[in-house]
Amino acid sequence: MTKGRRGLGGFLADFLRGSREGWAAFLFLAPAIAMVLVLRILPSTQAIIDSVRLPNGSLGLGNFTFLLGDPGFQNSLKVTLLFALIVNPLQIALALALAVLLNDRVPAIGLWRTILLLPVAIPQSISAVIWSVIFRPDGPLNAVLGALGLPEQRFLTSVDQALFCIIVMVSWIGVGYWMTFLIAGLKDIPASLYEAATIDGASAWQQFRHVTLPQLRRPLTFVLVADTVANFLIFAPVQILTSGGPEGSTDLIMNNLYTRAFITNDAGGAAAQTLILVAVVVTIVSVQFRLMLPKEGQA
Amino acid sequence: MRKSSFVLAAAALAASSLMGARAEEVTLQFLFPSGNNGLEAAVAEFQKRNPDIKIQYQPIPFAQMNSQVLSRLGTQDSSLDIYGVDAPRVAALVQRKFLTDFSSLKSEALAAFGQKPVETATIAGKMWALPMWNSTQLLYYNKDLLKAASVPEPSADPTKRLTWDELLDEAAKAKAAGAKWGFAYDQVDRYYQLQPLFESNGAGPGLSGPDMLTPTVGSAKWIETAAWYGKLFADGLSPRGVEPAQSPQLFASGQAAFFYGVPAHTTTFLKATELKFGLAPVPYFEGGKPVTPTDSWMIGISPYSKHAEQALKFVRFITLDPEGSAIAAGAQMPANKVSFQQYAQRNTEVGGAATAPFASILSYELANTAVSRPHSVGYVAFEEIMNKTFSDIRNGADAAAGLAKADQALKAAFARLQ
Amino acid sequence: MSERPIQPARSVAAVLLAAIWLLPLWWAVVSALRRSDTIFKYLSPLSVWTLWPRDFTLDNVAALLSGPFLKAIVTSVFVTGMTIGVGLVLCAAAAFALAVFRFRGQSVVFACLVVSFLIPFDSIAVPLSSVMRQAGLQNSYLGLILPGLGNGLAVFMLRQFFLGIPRELGEAAMMDGLGWWGIFHKIYLPLSRPALIGAGLILFVFQWQAYLWPLLIAPNPQYRVAAVAVADFIGQYDVDFGQMFAAAVLGALIPMIVLLLFQRDFSSSVASSGTKE
Numbered sequence: 001m002t003k004g005r006r007g008l009g010g011f012l013a014d015f016l017r018g019s020r021e022g023w024a025a026f027l028f029l030a031p032a033i034a035m036v037l038v039l040r041i042l043p044s045t046q047a048i049i050d051s052v053r054l055p056n057g058s059l060g061l062g063n064f065t066f067l068l069g070d071p072g073f074q075n076s077l078k079v080t081l082l083f084a085l086i087v088n089p090l091q092i093a094l095a096l097a098l099a100v101l102l103n104d105r106v107p108a109i110g111l112w113r114t115i116l117l118l119p120v121a122i123p124q125s126i127s128a129v130i131w132s133v134i135f136r137p138d139g140p141l142n143a144v145l146g147a148l149g150l151p152e153q154r155f156l157t158s159v160d161q162a163l164f165c166i167i168v169m170v171s172w173i174g175v176g177y178w179m180t181f182l183i184a185g186l187k188d189i190p191a192s193l194y195e196a197a198t199i200d201g202a203s204a205w206q207q208f209r210h211v212t213l214p215q216l217r218r219p220l221t222f223v224l225v226a227d228t229v230a231n232f233l234i235f236a237p238v239q240i241l242t243s244g245g246p247e248g249s250t251d252l253i254m255n256n257l258y259t260r261a262f263i264t265n266d267a268g269g270a271a272a273q274t275l276i277l278v279a280v281v282v283t284i285v286s287v288q289f290r291l292m293l294p295k296e297g298q299a
Numbered sequence: 300m301r302k303s304s305f306v307l308a309a310a311a312l313a314a315s316s317l318m319g320a321r322a323e324e325v326t327l328q329f330l331f332p333s334g335n336n337g338l339e340a341a342v343a344e345f346q347k348r349n350p351d352i353k354i355q356y357q358p359i360p361f362a363q364m365n366s367q368v369l370s371r372l373g374t375q376d377s378s379l380d381i382y383g384v385d386a387p388r389v390a391a392l393v394q395r396k397f398l399t400d401f402s403s404l405k406s407e408a409l410a411a412f413g414q415k416p417v418e419t420a421t422i423a424g425k426m427w428a429l430p431m432w433n434s435t436q437l438l439y440y441n442k443d444l445l446k447a448a449s450v451p452e453p454s455a456d457p458t459k460r461l462t463w464d465e466l467l468d469e470a471a472k473a474k475a476a477g478a479k480w481g482f483a484y485d486q487v488d489r490y491y492q493l494q495p496l497f498e499s500n501g502a503g504p505g506l507s508g509p510d511m512l513t514p515t516v517g518s519a520k521w522i523e524t525a526a527w528y529g530k531l532f533a534d535g536l537s538p539r540g541v542e543p544a545q546s547p548q549l550f551a552s553g554q555a556a557f558f559y560g561v562p563a564h565t566t567t568f569l570k571a572t573e574l575k576f577g578l579a580p581v582p583y584f585e586g587g588k589p590v591t592p593t594d595s596w597m598i599g600i601s602p603y604s605k606h607a608e609q610a611l612k613f614v615r616f617i618t619l620d621p622e623g624s625a626i627a628a629g630a631q632m633p634a635n636k637v638s639f640q641q642y643a644q645r646n647t648e649v650g651g652a653a654t655a656p657f658a659s660i661l662s663y664e665l666a667n668t669a670v671s672r673p674h675s676v677g678y679v680a681f682e683e684i685m686n687k688t689f690s691d692i693r694n695g696a697d698a699a700a701g702l703a704k705a706d707q708a709l710k711a712a713f714a715r716l717q
Numbered sequence: 718m719s720e721r722p723i724q725p726a727r728s729v730a731a732v733l734l735a736a737i738w739l740l741p742l743w744w745a746v747v748s749a750l751r752r753s754d755t756i757f758k759y760l761s762p763l764s765v766w767t768l769w770p771r772d773f774t775l776d777n778v779a780a781l782l783s784g785p786f787l788k789a790i791v792t793s794v795f796v797t798g799m800t801i802g803v804g805l806v807l808c809a810a811a812a813f814a815l816a817v818f819r820f821r822g823q824s825v826v827f828a829c830l831v832v833s834f835l836i837p838f839d840s841i842a843v844p845l846s847s848v849m850r851q852a853g854l855q856n857s858y859l860g861l862i863l864p865g866l867g868n869g870l871a872v873f874m875l876r877q878f879f880l881g882i883p884r885e886l887g888e889a890a891m892m893d894g895l896g897w898w899g900i901f902h903k904i905y906l907p908l909s910r911p912a913l914i915g916a917g918l919i920l921f922v923f924q925w926q927a928y929l930w931p932l933l934i935a936p937n938p939q940y941r942v943a944a945v946a947v948a949d950f951i952g953q954y955d956v957d958f959g960q961m962f963a964a965a966v967l968g969a970l971i972p973m974i975v976l977l978l979f980q981r982d983f984s985s986s987v988a989s990s991g992t993k994e
Contacts, residue, residue, distance in 0.1 A: 035867025110980025184911035360948035
């Protein structure tokens with residue numbers, strides 16, 4: 001099954017040769033792609049139209065220039081990038097460690113995996129309430145710190161700590177979820193590879209580096225991309241816990257967007273912001289693809 | 300032959316008009332925040348009295364209400380007939396032409412609600428919504444905590460209310476005597492709750508100008524009052540990091556000596572069996588006027604509705620009609636003067652001595668100290684920006700810097716209004 | 718699978734980890750079983766009552782069960798179940814096509830899929846709801862389910878997995894006379910159990926956590942889903958924390974049971990079968 005060649009002649013040759021293949025592929029693809037096109041891509045075109053409509057009714061790129069000069073937007077972009085830089089490596093490393101830990105050789109392993117996965121099934125509004133209580137300056141976490149002789153922290157009321165608190169909360173929700181995909185990936189690695197490595201005298205860490213990680217490349221790519229995207233789109237925890245404060249230190253971009261869309265009611269600005277956000281994420285994801293899977297290109 | 304065909308035609312006409320005389324059933328969609336109210340019962344009662352009108356009641360979570368309404372009306376959804384209008388949002392909704400003119404009902408409304416609620420619903424001389432509920436505030440105090448600090452219980456007489464200085468003094472004493480917190484606000488960091496501070500201190504609502512689109516939050520008085528607010532938390536009299544939803548619990552669990560909040564909390568506090576509390580009027584700044592926040596939900600009809608006439612029937616029932624408005628209010632405070640009396644009486648009797656001053660304080664405040672939120676097309680953005688600023692100040696940000704930033708943000712947001 | 722001995726250090730770590738992870742939820746359970754005004758009483762200083770109900774009461778649970786929340790759970794289970802059932806077939810088929818076939822425009826299709834999950838769903842929810850309302854899908858189960866079926870993330874994930882399955886298997890089967898559909902569901906699917914569970918998880922999370930969308934497309938109370946029903950406890954002035962936490966716990970029980978049931982499928986290692994190199 002050869003790769004499709006460029007050029008009209010090549011295209012026709014492929015089409016005629018692989019037309020049965022083409023039809024089969026079409027039938028397999030059609031329902032899902034149709035859904036994605038109609039229910040995701042098509043409504044987004046509304047955003048493109050809205051983004052060039054200015055408050056006074058005329059058309060132009062004014063929304064974009066306004067946004068790029070708006071201190072609130074600039075701040076949210078900065079906060080989001082900082083957040084992404086910290087939370088993604090942290091969560092993926094943690095998910096990987098947990099996946100290796102809970103891969104096997106532990107009794108009742110299914111129960112522990114389920115417990116780690118459970119937070120993803122709790123409505124985010126409730127998780128936010130629970131964590132808002134945990135992080136209360138007069139709450140249990142400070143009580144634990146006090147009992148250990150450590151100074152009480154300001155958590156969500158501090159400009160410096162609030163973002164880290166959000167990171168802790170979203171990690172509590174998400175790490176078990178990403179761990180699950182990595183466990184699925186680990187399950188796919190043939191035992192024979194490890195046996196061969198053991199025979200060669202490799203240590204556990206060497207086996208991890210030279211057997212596990214390369215074999216995990218595809219699932220890891222998925223987790224890296226999906227986690228990055230998910231973290232760019234985080235909204236409910238911020239809205240409920242901090243509303244973007246204190247002093248905008250947790251104003252992640254989706255929170256800023258929601259405020260612009262539904263509260264300030266700036267439809268044009270919100271649409272432009274959506275487009276900028278998607279462009280930023282597409283860029284980052286493309287880079288990730290290129291880094292993780294250089295040979296296969298899009299694979 | 301011509302005669303017989305004429306008779307046939309007449310008979311056919313009569314028959315068809317008889318069939319048409321049974322009115323076709325109309326279904327109205329009614330969007331309102333879910334909560335502890337009597338709207339379901341009101342819908343049922345209305346349907347009983349009007350069998351040809353069916354109301355599809357769609358309660359949605361309070362926090363989602365405004366964005367849901369805007370989304371649906373923004374797409375000219377004709378399936379939305381009646382919806383709840385949060386009082387300060389009337390101006391913005393009118394500007395986007397999302398409300399129907401009710402001016403013909405103005406005299407009825409004045410008789411049923413009094414002047415202040417009708418004013419809130421009036422933009423440029425026309426009335427756009429009918430007030431359904433109202434609000435005001437009470438000062439709750441914990442009897443045991445005050446006794447432990449040898450602090451006299453505040454008077455329930457609205458003409459003899461505490462000043463803020465006196466209150467904070469007593470709160471500090473209560474804290475020193477063992478209360479975890481001296482004072483707690485119900486809706487901390489919210490403009491609705493804090494507007495009275497600025498009004499009472501002479502700082503004004505924060506917006507001015509003919510359109511109320513000129514921010515004045517950078518003024519010296521605003522900075523002074525905001526700094527005073529931040530000091531409450533810096534001094535440890537009130538807690539930081541407790542969100543509004545959890546604030547009433549501070550008082551219910553016996554941790555706060557004074558609590559400034561809505562009258563609806565009397566029910567919650569009566570359920571806290573170990574709590575002994577009393578009611579008093581809210582404090583004011585010495586040298587200024589006592590001010591209380593007011594207004595609550597109103598009802599509007601969508602201009603895209605295809606059944607405006609029937610919709611109006613239902614709206615009248617739950618607002619202007621004393622019986623209907625009493626059913627619809629349930630535990631809430633009705634704006635209708637007649638049903639308000641019943642509500643006040645009921646709440647006065649429910650808690651014995653603890654709630655004895657309920658009716659007298661509430662009536663006084665509604666009549667004398669209530670100040671509405673500013674009528675501005677930009678109110679929603681204003682409230683959002685100010686709430687964030689209050690939160691920052693509560694967490695320790697400098698009042699002058701925070702308000703300067705807010706001033707800038709407001710100007711930018713207002714420039715984006717269509 | 719060769720019997721691999723239990724490692725005590727790992728096991729202790731696993732149990733400790735799970736215990737710490739569970740603490741916030743445990744607090745929610747305890748709060749649901751407390752009288753409402755005592756929920757926030759024992760936060761600090763720490764005492765045994767922080768994590769054990771002092772004024773034990775089943776009132777919150779009773780109130781919850783007598784209200785509309787149970788129906789909301791049933792609705793959520795139905796909608797999510799349908800989404801996973803139908804969605805898995807759709808997404809796995811699309812992933813199969815993208816992993817196995819070579820056709821012109823493949824990269825464009827793949828790019829579309831990736832972009833589709835980069836677009837924040839809440840940003841397109843309003844225009845989408847308007848379109849679906851015009852199609853008459855408001856206040857219907859179909860309206861709730863449809864957006865959850867074509868999930869670009871699930872297709873992406875399954876594709877990554879299918880790419881790891883050797884083509885020789887499919888080619889051999891083809892020579893034996895099996896058609897594409899046969900290769901798909903007799904060869905690829907059985908080898909992908911853990912990945913299918915993973916994809917099911919993606920579809921589950923999207924639909925179970927959906928909040929803005931159900932409100933927009935189905936505001937009638939009988940279509941209330943659990944995530945929205947929980948928000949009904951958050952009133953304007955008062956939050957019924959007791960019922961809210963009871964709802965969270967009850968709402969988490971069903972996914973927990975399902976997840977536990979599927980753990981066995983998760984544990985079976987494909988590697989031992991020796992068909993993969």
